[in-house]
Amino acid sequence: MNRIVKSSRIRFALWHLLISGMIAMAVALLVFALWYPYPFNRITGGMYLFFTVVGVDLVCGPLFTLIMANPKKPRRELVFDLTLVVLIQLGALGYGLYSVKLARPVVLAFEHDRIHVVTEAEVDEENLDKAPEGLRALPLGGMLKVGVRRAKNEKEFFESIHLSTSEGIEPSVRPDWWVPFNESLAEIKEKRKPVAELKKQKMSDEQAGRRLADAVGDTKLPLQDLYYLPLTSKYTQSWIVLLDKKADFVGYAEVDGFDAPKEQKK
Numbered sequence: 001m002n003r004i005v006k007s008s009r010i011r012f013a014l015w016h017l018l019i020s021g022m023i024a025m026a027v028a029l030l031v032f033a034l035w036y037p038y039p040f041n042r043i044t045g046g047m048y049l050f051f052t053v054v055g056v057d058l059v060c061g062p063l064f065t066l067i068m069a070n071p072k073k074p075r076r077e078l079v080f081d082l083t084l085v086v087l088i089q090l091g092a093l094g095y096g097l098y099s100v101k102l103a104r105p106v107v108l109a110f111e112h113d114r115i116h117v118v119t120e121a122e123v124d125e126e127n128l129d130k131a132p133e134g135l136r137a138l139p140l141g142g143m144l145k146v147g148v149r150r151a152k153n154e155k156e157f158f159e160s161i162h163l164s165t166s167e168g169i170e171p172s173v174r175p176d177w178w179v180p181f182n183e184s185l186a187e188i189k190e191k192r193k194p195v196a197e198l199k200k201q202k203m204s205d206e207q208a209g210r211r212l213a214d215a216v217g218d219t220k221l222p223l224q225d226l227y228y229l230p231l232t233s234k235y236t237q238s239w240i241v242l243l244d245k246k247a248d249f250v251g252y253a254e255v256d257g258f259d260a261p262k263e264q265k266k
Contacts (some may be wrong), residue, residue, distance in 0.1 A: 012069035017062040024054045034141035035104040039252045045235045053096030061089035106138045109172035110184045113191045117233040122173040133174035170200030177187045192227040215253035230257035
């Protein structure tokens with residue numbers, strides 16, 4: 001009898017694991033297609049957060065079922081217990097996905113000499129109505145591209161420095177400092193750097209050189225027509241965004257883009 005009970009519990013748990021796995025796969029398609037397209041699943045740390053949430057969900061749900069699914073229980077009690085397990089698991093998954101949503105990238109901000117990735121949790125949403133028209137709502141999927149303006153006066157300049165140094169609040173996360181991306185194109189073209197120079201700089205680093213070559217190849221553009229800016233986030237400064245002559249984004253590479261020569265003016 002005990003063997004039958006044990007076998008039934010295992011069967012219930014395996015079915016639960018199978019269904020949970022199918023749900024996790026469907027959610028993963030949504031998360032990585034809509035919220036975390038490559039390479040932002042790595043740049044923002046969202047990939048690791050998502051797999052932590054799903055991993056806990058896949059383990060705890062079937063484990064609770066294994067414990068609770070006793071076929072000796074009256075049918076009504078068994079249904080109640082399993083329903084409770086499912087509700088707890090769905091609640092935990094929902095909360096986990098909410099955390100994943102907050103960690104998703106929503107803004108690509110050109111700031112000084114780089115493109116900075118801003119997550120939903122970092123945005124000062126109380127000031128979204130102070131952003132320029134067209135930038136006052138965070139997208140459900142994809143990212144806004146914005147520029148970051150300069151301080152308007154000395155008071156604003158020192159307030160910005162204080163927020164950055166004491167609270168870690170950079171201008172890029174403050175909607176009232178955003179400007180339309182097109183207004184920053186001239187400065188982007190001034191600050192961008194030639195990929196050809198970066199390629200020379202990385203010749204001694206085989207791994208970085210290979211990553212850069214692969215990214216360049218994926219653009220299908222001549223090397224001399226490619227430029228880049230460092231791509232940073234709260235978690236990393238080891239990526240670059242590739243730009244074409246018009247300063248459109250055409251690719252990404254996991255390469256440190258700092259301390260390389262700027263584009264030479266002709």
